[in-house]
Amino acid sequence: MICYVQVRYDIKLQYPVRIKTPNAKTAKYIISQLGGPDGELAASLRYMNQRYSMKLDKVKGVLTDISTEELAHVEIISAIVYQLTQGLTPEQIKEAGFDTYFVDHTLGVYPQSAAGAPFTAAYFQSKGDPITDLTEDLAAEQKARTTYDNILRLCDDPDVRDPIKFLRQREIVHFQRFGEALRAVQEDLDTKNFYCCNPSYDCGCGRAANRMRKMR
Known part of the structure; x- marks a missing residue:
């Protein structure tokens, strides 16, 4: 007996983008949140790669969730750039000064910064140290939030501002979640006396830990 399962696939953005008035000048700086140093593509790849070396499962889950959502944000930014340049x-x-981009890419969506620099993996780091990586993630979310602030200062089209404000709010939520993740990591490492020594290379770690406990 053969069973057929009907699968429905809806192409739907996390937040709708319906731009009525194309504007290449606006697209020139919006595109930085696609392929710029603090953009959504760098964020997604950063968190997706960092998750593998994260020891705590709940923190690994946070990185997985946010990296996946950042891919949805890549879609939103790409849709904005596409709709701003059509027709x-x-x-x-x-x-609009969009001619240099047009020569290289016509009106295709290509990840680059507002200054025209192509996307590079040098924009993000995956260090393998939980505190190092999560501290970078906190800074990354704030830099993205600042970039969205700058975009909102320059843009007065409500069709563009609405999805940008949504994305800005998500950066704030991600910052809060990474803060919770960092506190969880710190509490876990503190139980191993991580801050007084690192047992992976400090042979006197046990003695130092005992001294630190007595000083408390």
């Missing part, structure tokens, strides 16, 4: 005439493209 433009060559004259409008030149007037």
Whole structure:
């Protein structure tokens, strides 16, 4: 007996993007949140790679969840850039200063910064140390939030501002979740006296830990 399962696939953004007025000037700086140093693509790859060396399962879960959501944000930014550049005439493209991008990519969506630098993996780090990685993640979320602040200062189109404000809010939520994850890691490492010594290379770690406990 053969059973057939009907699968429904809905192409739906995490937040709707419906831009009525194309504007290549706006696209020029919005694109930085796709392929720029503090953009969504770098964020997703950062967290996705860091998760493998994270020891605590609940923190690994946070990194997995947020890295997946950042991919959804890549979709939103890409949709914004795409809709802002559709239907433009060559004259409008030149007037907006979008002609250098057009020569290389026509109106395809390509990850680069607002300054025109292509995306590079050098934008993020995966160190394998939980405190180091989570501290970077906290800073990354704040840098992304600041970039969205800058975009909102420059953009007055409500069709663009609404999804950008949504993305900015998600950066704040991610910052809070990474803060919780860092506290969980610190509490776990503190029980192993991580802050007074590192047992992986400090032979006197046990004696130092005892001294630290007596001083408390």
